[in-house]
Amino acid sequence: MPGPMGGGGRVGRGYLTEEEKKNAPKITPELLKRVFSYLKPYWKQMLLVICAIFVSSTFSLLPSVLTGRIIDEGLIGQNMGALIRLILLSLGVTLAANLIGVLESYLNTWIAQHITCDMRNKMFAHLQKMSQSFFTANNQGDIITRMTSDIDGVRTVITNTFSSILSNAITLIVAVVIMFQANWVLALVGILIIPLFVIPTRRAGKTRWNLTREAQAANDEINGILNETLSVSGQLLVKLFGKEEEEYQKYAKANEKMVRLNIKESMAGRWFRVVITTFSSIGPMLLYLVGGILMMQFDSDLTVGDITIMVALLGRMYGPVNQLLNMQVEWIRSMASFTRIFEYYDMPIEIENAPDAVIPKTATGEVGFSHVAFSYNKERQILKDINFELKSGHSIAIVGPSGSGKSTLINLIPRLYDVDEGSVTFEGIDVRKLDLAWLRSQVGIVSQETYLFNGTIRENLLYAKADATEEELVEALKKANVYELIEKQAEGLDARVGNRGLKLSGGEKQRISIARILLKNPALLIFDEATSALDSISEYKIQEAIEPLIASRTSILIAHRLSTILAADEILVVKDGEIVERGQHDKLVKAGGVYTELYQTQFAKALENERERAEELWDGTIIDDSDY
Numbered sequence: 001m002p003g004p005m006g007g008g009g010r011v012g013r014g015y016l017t018e019e020e021k022k023n024a025p026k027i028t029p030e031l032l033k034r035v036f037s038y039l040k041p042y043w044k045q046m047l048l049v050i051c052a053i054f055v056s057s058t059f060s061l062l063p064s065v066l067t068g069r070i071i072d073e074g075l076i077g078q079n080m081g082a083l084i085r086l087i088l089l090s091l092g093v094t095l096a097a098n099l100i101g102v103l104e105s106y107l108n109t110w111i112a113q114h115i116t117c118d119m120r121n122k123m124f125a126h127l128q129k130m131s132q133s134f135f136t137a138n139n140q141g142d143i144i145t146r147m148t149s150d151i152d153g154v155r156t157v158i159t160n161t162f163s164s165i166l167s168n169a170i171t172l173i174v175a176v177v178i179m180f181q182a183n184w185v186l187a188l189v190g191i192l193i194i195p196l197f198v199i200p201t202r203r204a205g206k207t208r209w210n211l212t213r214e215a216q217a218a219n220d221e222i223n224g225i226l227n228e229t230l231s232v233s234g235q236l237l238v239k240l241f242g243k244e245e246e247e248y249q250k251y252a253k254a255n256e257k258m259v260r261l262n263i264k265e266s267m268a269g270r271w272f273r274v275v276i277t278t279f280s281s282i283g284p285m286l287l288y289l290v291g292g293i294l295m296m297q298f299d300s301d302l303t304v305g306d307i308t309i310m311v312a313l314l315g316r317m318y319g320p321v322n323q324l325l326n327m328q329v330e331w332i333r334s335m336a337s338f339t340r341i342f343e344y345y346d347m348p349i350e351i352e353n354a355p356d357a358v359i360p361k362t363a364t365g366e367v368g369f370s371h372v373a374f375s376y377n378k379e380r381q382i383l384k385d386i387n388f389e390l391k392s393g394h395s396i397a398i399v400g401p402s403g404s405g406k407s408t409l410i411n412l413i414p415r416l417y418d419v420d421e422g423s424v425t426f427e428g429i430d431v432r433k434l435d436l437a438w439l440r441s442q443v444g445i446v447s448q449e450t451y452l453f454n455g456t457i458r459e460n461l462l463y464a465k466a467d468a469t470e471e472e473l474v475e476a477l478k479k480a481n482v483y484e485l486i487e488k489q490a491e492g493l494d495a496r497v498g499n500r501g502l503k504l505s506g507g508e509k510q511r512i513s514i515a516r517i518l519l520k521n522p523a524l525l526i527f528d529e530a531t532s533a534l535d536s537i538s539e540y541k542i543q544e545a546i547e548p549l550i551a552s553r554t555s556i557l558i559a560h561r562l563s564t565i566l567a568a569d570e571i572l573v574v575k576d577g578e579i580v581e582r583g584q585h586d587k588l589v590k591a592g593g594v595y596t597e598l599y600q601t602q603f604a605k606a607l608e609n610e611r612e613r614a615e616e617l618w619d620g621t622i623i624d625d626s627d628y
């Protein structure tokens, strides 16, 4: 006979925390309809599961009934043949119930895995379409939690909650029907006993759960004190302010509180067991008593076997009743998982392909900004009235203080964000009217923070052009001035980068990403020069790789070094989100404005450093000074 513990044994899972209560979703018909829409494609398999649950739940109750007959017909009736037959039948039924249970588990797992796989794919596809602002506004951890824990929550609902509700309900109904058929008086007594057991068990469980949580909180408090006072700087503070005694008293008090709570919790656990064992033995005893009275006083035709069936079935009912009571909590948790997932599904896709999106025949990389205004959020305008044109084959350098909006400006071209006002054109067409995939294929950005996937160099390069030949890869790496580095690796192009592979410097990563852009071969090249100091060799090599590129295609350079600025046809000076000056270096340097200031504070100094370091490293022979 399975213990009456059922759900009661899992103290803690059966109750909602205050936070869960606060965030409990409103279960509306719409929500249920939506949840069931995910189950619908698998209705045939679910029907099979329901049948399997029905049969296995009913079969699992039969041994209890057969026990009664074993006693009456086999033992009391002293019929050996019947005894063996009934024993074998009982064993057979148990085996059959378990085998059907296996089939049920398989089907359940299969359905749950397929449904969650569908949901994960849908979520991933949806997230990929979200604009860049979604990823900057949301914590990566939260996004991953929705993809993993919440979808896992959904899996649990399908594998456990649904089938549990069904099998427990069926077990209860079948047990009640059998009990009433055997003897209605005993059945009634049995049913009335159940709340007598369930209510105190749940009360005791809740008390214990509250104490566990209190003890946990006290433990957290102690850990907090330890972390604060036993750290290097914490101790320094304690010592310098002479707070040793005060801190000790604080610690001792928290410690004492925890001891009290731990003892209380442990004793509550003990009392909990007393409650359970007492109440679960009251049930059978009452049935024996009432059964005995009926048999002896009222001359009922009740048999010993009948009473045994009742007791056995009663034992089988505690678990399902408890679990069904806990189901409400599981149900709320499950619905909360669904709601959180739906919340993501419902987030609008901000940047979408226009229904009549066009793909121009040619791509020259021409860009135009006309009265562009942009802000990430309402509070602060980042770009204001930006106007410029970049002709095919030309290059523009954007310079300006940190945080002035340079990166924001270029992010508007491949539509990582959309403008608030004005328009950005590519090939003379508003980017919002262009096919998004095409537009992005024509714009290549070498960003400051170069991202290489955790894979081989080859895989990283093929990301830009899946069908590139070995020669093309080598040529791109050579042009990007990084082939030497690859050549030195024993595995060559198949050397891994990232966690378990090559540790690449910022400059090396940027050169590999230049090679990647070369393979992509975009009409417009955007180069966001690293602000952080690279070593002279890296800087020189990047410069050497990027200059021919700039010369041969339409490009925008966010520049921090004079050599890069000088390579451009026009310079735009951005300050506080506005273009404040524009023109050529010579003119701007003399204008006495922002550019002059930048030149004096940043470029000239950087130039000096560059020269000095280069001279040291290269013995003054390699760098061509003519650019300066």
Ligand code: ATP
Pocket: 133, 136, 376, 377, 382, 400, 401, 402, 403, 404, 405, 406, 407, 408, 409, 531
């Ligand atoms: P740097 O030279 O340091 O790279 P930048 O000129 O490229 O700076 P941007 O990165 O365009 O400057 O940033 C412009 C302003 O917009 C900054 O004040 C920055 O804090 C803010 N900003 C950038 N990205 C976001 C974002 N995703 N959400 C909100 N504000 C942002």
